[in-house]
Amino acid sequence: MLRFAGTVPRRTIETSFGSSQWTRILCPGRLHHERSLSTSSRLWKALDTSAQPTPPSSQPHPVPALNLKPHINFKALTNPESAAAMAANIKNRNLPDSISVAAVTALHKTVAEKTQQLDKARAERNRIAAEMKALFSSTGSKGKKKQQQTTEDASGAASTELSREANEARRLELVERGRVLKEDIHAQEAELALLETQLYDQAILIPNNTHPSSPIGPEPAAQLVRVFGVPRLNNGIKAHAQPGTEQLGGIGGEEGGVLLGDVSNYPLLDHVALSRQLDLIDFESATNVSGSRWYYLKNEAALLELALIQFATQRAVKAGFMPVITPDVVRPEVVQACGFQPRDEASQTYWVSTIAPGSNRAATPEGAHHHQHSALCLVATAEIALAGMNLNKVLEENQLPIKMAGFGRAFRAEAGSRGAEVRGLYRVHQFSKVELFVLSKADPGESDRILEEIREFQESTFEELGLCFRVLDMPTEELGASAYKKYDIEAWMPGKNAWGEISSASNCTDYQARRLNIRYRTNKILNRTDNSSLPPSSSSSSSASSSDDSSLTPSSNSHTTS
Numbered sequence: 001m002l003r004f005a006g007t008v009p010r011r012t013i014e015t016s017f018g019s020s021q022w023t024r025i026l027c028p029g030r031l032h033h034e035r036s037l038s039t040s041s042r043l044w045k046a047l048d049t050s051a052q053p054t055p056p057s058s059q060p061h062p063v064p065a066l067n068l069k070p071h072i073n074f075k076a077l078t079n080p081e082s083a084a085a086m087a088a089n090i091k092n093r094n095l096p097d098s099i100s101v102a103a104v105t106a107l108h109k110t111v112a113e114k115t116q117q118l119d120k121a122r123a124e125r126n127r128i129a130a131e132m133k134a135l136f137s138s139t140g141s142k143g144k145k146k147q148q149q150t151t152e153d154a155s156g157a158a159s160t161e162l163s164r165e166a167n168e169a170r171r172l173e174l175v176e177r178g179r180v181l182k183e184d185i186h187a188q189e190a191e192l193a194l195l196e197t198q199l200y201d202q203a204i205l206i207p208n209n210t211h212p213s214s215p216i217g218p219e220p221a222a223q224l225v226r227v228f229g230v231p232r233l234n235n236g237i238k239a240h241a242q243p244g245t246e247q248l249g250g251i252g253g254e255e256g257g258v259l260l261g262d263v264s265n266y267p268l269l270d271h272v273a274l275s276r277q278l279d280l281i282d283f284e285s286a287t288n289v290s291g292s293r294w295y296y297l298k299n300e301a302a303l304l305e306l307a308l309i310q311f312a313t314q315r316a317v318k319a320g321f322m323p324v325i326t327p328d329v330v331r332p333e334v335v336q337a338c339g340f341q342p343r344d345e346a347s348q349t350y351w352v353s354t355i356a357p358g359s360n361r362a363a364t365p366e367g368a369h370h371h372q373h374s375a376l377c378l379v380a381t382a383e384i385a386l387a388g389m390n391l392n393k394v395l396e397e398n399q400l401p402i403k404m405a406g407f408g409r410a411f412r413a414e415a416g417s418r419g420a421e422v423r424g425l426y427r428v429h430q431f432s433k434v435e436l437f438v439l440s441k442a443d444p445g446e447s448d449r450i451l452e453e454i455r456e457f458q459e460s461t462f463e464e465l466g467l468c469f470r471v472l473d474m475p476t477e478e479l480g481a482s483a484y485k486k487y488d489i490e491a492w493m494p495g496k497n498a499w500g501e502i503s504s505a506s507n508c509t510d511y512q513a514r515r516l517n518i519r520y521r522t523n524k525i526l527n528r529t530d531n532s533s534l535p536p537s538s539s540s541s542s543s544a545s546s547s548d549d550s551s552l553t554p555s556s557n558s559h560t561t562s
Contacts, residue, residue: 066333068391070515072203077104089209092216092476099205107199114195118188121181128178135167135174204336208511211448211485215475222472222488228459229468231492232268270495272424275301281425293414293428305432309407312434312461316405319457321436326385326408329376334388337515339482339508340380348413350378350429382408382435387512390439395520401440401450408433426500439518442510448485451507455487458503468492470499482508 076082087101215221275281280301286294297305317323329352340349353375379385386406395402414427425431436457438450455471462469474486483506490499513519 066331068333068337068515068517070200070204070337071517071519072200072514074108074203077101077203077206078108086206086209089476090207092210093207093479094218094477095207099207100202101206104199104202104206107195107202111192111195111199114188114192118185118192121185121188125178125181125185128174128181132171132174132178135171204515205341205481207479207481208339208484208509210476210479211507213473214479214485215473217475218477219475221475222478223475225471225473225487226459227470228463229466229492231468232494233497268494270424270493273495275424283424290429293422294430295425295428309432309434311465313405313407315461316434316436316457319403321403321405324386324389324404324406326379326382326406326435328379328385328409328411330379330384330388332375332377334391334516335377335379335384337391338384338387338512339480339515340384348380350411350413352376352378378411379408380412381410382406382433383437386435386437387516390518391516393518395439395518397441397520397522400520401438401446404435404437404439406435406437408435439513441520442513444509447507447509451485451487451505454505455489458489458505462489462491462502467502469502474504480506482506482511484509484511 077086083101083105090099090101215223269277272281278300280297280299282296282298286296313323332349335349383406385408386404389404390402409430410433411430414422414429436454438454440446440450459469459471469489469491472488472490474488478488479486486504486506488501489503489505491502492498493500
């Protein structure tokens with residue numbers, strides 16, 4: 001074992017001395033012996049500062065690559081009826097033309113054809129190898145037979161010689177054919193690998209299906225589900241237009257009375273004014289330290305955040321959720337598998353890298369390779385880390401549902417947001433969040449039921465806090481890529497004189513499970529008269545198996561953010 005500190009030159013040293021492996025010494029240091037080395041002369045020669053510096057390796061040393069291949073339902077994507085429904089769903093969500101079911105279908109067809117061609121070439125290669133093996137085998141047996149013979153007539157010798165020449169000619173022909181075929185197979189494999197990458201890159205952009213009851217259209221098409229409490233109208237501020245506001249006229253809250261009560265005798269202040277009066281939030285110092293839209297919570301505000309986290313977490317634990325503190329940094333592949341696009345130019349994702357922006361190394365191919373393959377992402381929601389807990393795992397059916405309550409920080413670039421919506425604590429770059437996440441069986445009925453349970457849990461939490469809120473069934477253009485159905489809960493904010501989102505709940509069916517390769521093993525007896533026990537094709541990649549067989553089925557998940 002070797003440790004370094006002090007005078008070792010600042011460069012990468014990659015060499016081996018006996019059983020000791022030295023790799024990537026990136027800081028100056030003094031050599032300390034923890035055991036004797038018989039190769040000291042070679043050692044000091046390697047460390048000689050007058051020697052030609054060893055250039056840095058062109059290949060970075062990233063963490064081990066994540067082997068994550070999504071289980072895309074290509075059967076549905078290539079079925080004309082379901083493909084047409086998916087195309088209509090993309091249109092209803094108002095997604096860009098670059099997301100195309102037709103493009104995925106065409107690529108899938110090309111990949112299938114190229115795979116068949118490659119399989120034929122491999123079969124031909126195996127046939128040539130078998131023929132050459134038989135050829136050598138027959139030649140060897142004839143040689144042994146000749147040694148055993150004591151006499152051989154002239155005609156037999158001539159025949160043997162002709163046979164040898166024919167075998168040699170055939171061998172040379174097979175060798176040449178094998179060489180050409182080997183190069184052709186390598187080229188086909190490279191082409192197929194590129195096409196498969198393009199296919200999966202296109203396929204993962206296809207959004208989840210949409211629940212039949214979800215409204216179609218932009219945000220104003222949201223359907224009001226429920227209102228709790230009586231909003232207090234701030235006469236000094238003009239009311240903001242919010243989705244569903246027009247549906248509230250003449251509707252009484254659950255506590256009776258009119259929704260927009262007159263509280264002109266009591267001055268309503270927004271949170272920025274209140275925080276200044278009570279010394280709760282320091283925006284100015286945070287701007288100096290971190291930039292705009294960061295903040296310090298102080299005094300009772302800091303205690304209030306900690307109390308709310310404990311309050312929400314303890315309620316979740318009592319409801320059967322497992323408490324989890326999640327990592328705030330994840331691989332970009334996990335972010336993408338959850339339905340986000342971290343590499344998109346319009347992404348809200350913060351990247352974490354050990355290469356400083358603007359450094360000489362950042363502009364090199366090594367720096368670009370590092371950012372592409374080794375950089376990590378700050379999570380925008382604990383949902384991502386909770387979903388990733390079971391990636392590449394096969395669970396048992398009796399383990400489901402898995403209910404988790406995760407606490408983590410959320411980091412969002414919030415690029416492009418401007419105006420009054422970013423004042424104070426709105427549209428900030430970092431905030432704390434408690435996330436409820438459930439991994440369930442691949443049954444749409446069960447995942448729908450769990451979504452409603454989560455929504456009821458949220459509502460009861462906000463009722464206990466005494467908030468005035470409303471629940472909205474969100475329309476197609478407001479659904480994330482993974483969401484099959486989504487509820488938003490908005491609280492009435494007198495300081496804004498408007499509703500503001502405080503929580504949401506989504507049913508993601510098997511969208512994330514397929515992309516994270518999360519499956520579970522079922523043991524069901526096939527009932528031929530009642531197929532209700534079969535995992536539905538819309539949420540499952542396999543049907544129920546016989547009693548002594550097991551099938552692996554993608555899981556479904558629902559989650560909420562508070």
